[in-house]
Amino acid sequence: MSKPKLYSITKSKIHKNGVFAAKNIRKGTYIMEYQGEKITKKEGDRRSEELLEKAKENESSVFIFELNSKYDIDGNVPYNDGRFVNNSCDPNCEIIIRKGKIWIAAARSIKKGEELTYDYSYDLEDFEDYPCKCDADNCFGYMLDSNLRKKAKKILDSRKKSSKK
């Protein structure tokens, strides 16, 4: 028997479809596995680059996840509900990699009906191509690893200054 699902997938205000809590979820709960095709790093890099090019054109997303030093997971498969979880600058979920599996887990307690989100943690390279439209009060405006926001802000500020000249 399968357990009743903790979530449902429906239209999101943030971006296309989103994943919403179907019941109250306790902090620390492993909500879903981020499933996909296990591929070598080399193949992962190749697909990432290909997808990034496409993403710039049509707002599609990249679903390649780093599993460990050797392998990536390509989550762009129909059975992976994890690909519908949107980015947020103030996320309620976090990614946990454990025993060769990627999990989306509750980073805090989540109320029924809340949209599930995590920090996509994109790096500084090309971050301006990935605007964030989450509704967090502290929305940074771009999908970017929260640890890199200070650096990114400096980059943006210096660009503003030079464009004023």
Ligand SMILES: [Zn+2]
């Ligand atoms: Zn945001």
